[in-house]
Amino acid sequence: MTFTVQLSPCQFQPTETVLIGHPNWTVSAVKYLSGIAALKVTGAQVEAIILPWRGQQVWSLAFNGAAVGMHGMTETPAAGQGLLDSFGAFFFHCGLFGTSAPGPGDSHPQHGELPVGTMSQAWIEIEEASRSLTVKGRRDYAKAFRGRYRAEPFVRFSPDVAEIVIGIKVQNLGRAPLPFMYMGHPNFRPVDGAELVWSGDYTAEALRLYTPPSSALEGSTQHALLQALASDPMRHSRFVPGQAIDPEAVFEVDYQADGDGWAHTLQIHPNGTSDAVSHRLKDCPRALRWIARQPDLDAVAIVEPATSWLGGFSVERAAGRVPELTPGRIWRTEMRIGRLNAAETKTRRDLIDRIAGRQETA
Template structure:
């Protein structure tokens, strides 16, 4: 049985305070100068910060003293629900009314209501038998005549692991079906000459670059030409050379393939032989996005975004059939793993990826 520890907003002060400790892990509460509450999980191999009441975002993730989190213009989270006014987390739950940029017929904000959702409850689960700790939380989103769901998030860290397991479940509490759109926005830091390796065919039919330009970005010189080249040869972005023009961003849709165990994997293999990775099950998230941004102010790599939908907003995605129809009183869930690997484990994952893709 895991030990369940309820959390309260009053526990989060300006001075960091340890609330759980054993010989392998310490959990502390603190509050950023912006007022946003945060939990730190600290082991010999990991330093993780989660925002328990703000979308249950994983604000930062360090493994083996290396920061995996994207570089952004934000030194700390901001107390706002505006997606672009507090952007720089390692991981963000996106959805559920829609993902991506809203279209003319949509009413949801950019990437939906979930990224900065005010979670009403948060708690810890500590399982010393399994050497694992989890930060959990729940958010009930109710709008009269429209929607009523309960989202429950769980971020788990093994005491000796260099990766996180992230779970989300969504219960439709209405007596009619619910349209659900989800995207797991995992934002790694790109490393010069890192190599992208993933379980898909490396051809234009399977790795499709977005050629439309959303209203919230302004392309730099040479951007359109770069996009046209990637549309012809997606392998051009597989090695993250410093001169590649991911400015302000490049987005792909990828047809990922699953292994016999139902899991798929994508990784940034580092020059030193290690890797950053994300793994998930396409049966839960049949669509995959990729996001790259390398500018003087932002450095972000979405190696693979597990998703139920594309990023064109609710109306367009529903018209394409890219959503989950969650039945009345039913529950949808997803499990993801993400983090860092040493050289031997990175080689083993690369072999697995190549086996899945038949390379």
């Protein structure tokens, strides 16, 4: 049996209020001074703050008391109109009329309309059999000469595991085909001395640094670093203490999947534990990686599962890298995000290396 709790903006007040007291979960509601509503979900091994009406961003995430999110520009959500006005969330959905930055001929905002889009509905489901809790939302979007769609993001929590599942379902509600782009954007805190590993080839052909226009690098202290990363992109896979990446480094990454269709990425900490992301390669056949190490912004999106590469909508569509949804059709994807202990990390790394052919299959 599934129990459903509908959410209303009036439930969110400056004083934190418990909405659900459950043997496995505590869910409370609060409204920040900025006016942004937030849900706090607490379980045995996970604590998350979700913005149910604002793109269903996962603002913060902690496993067993250890926060995993980036050091962003704002400690609490700000009420600006764009994503960059409140840049501090652990996770946000990107798309659908553009991901990354707009290119020539584009009008979409940075990372599209999804990150700060207002949800039409929000609710919580608790599944009695599995004891899982899921925060869900729905946004019905319609704009003349662009299209109509329904986006339904979700965040699912399971008891007694240091993992969450983030996903989204998109349905074309219009009468014409809907070209769309999608990217998931999880933002971890980089750990000095950590190593990035993933289920793909460690070659320059499969790991490509995005090179910004030369004018953007003029006078940049990172010009030499970016030149070094372009010639040897694997230099980025270990976080050297004191090594700034300012303003950023962005890579296109080719992945391979396991027998069940999952691709895997780890940030392995010096103590052997790791941050882990697994994504469905069939749904998101491309992936990006973003790193910024500055005094005010310290973040690594160890993988950004995506339908397209880094070009804006016009560039990607011209290259044939923008899928379409026929009327009524549904597209969906999901990501598993967690913290692994040392033994789990070794098992996952062995799987990653087998997928990529870096060791013999047992």
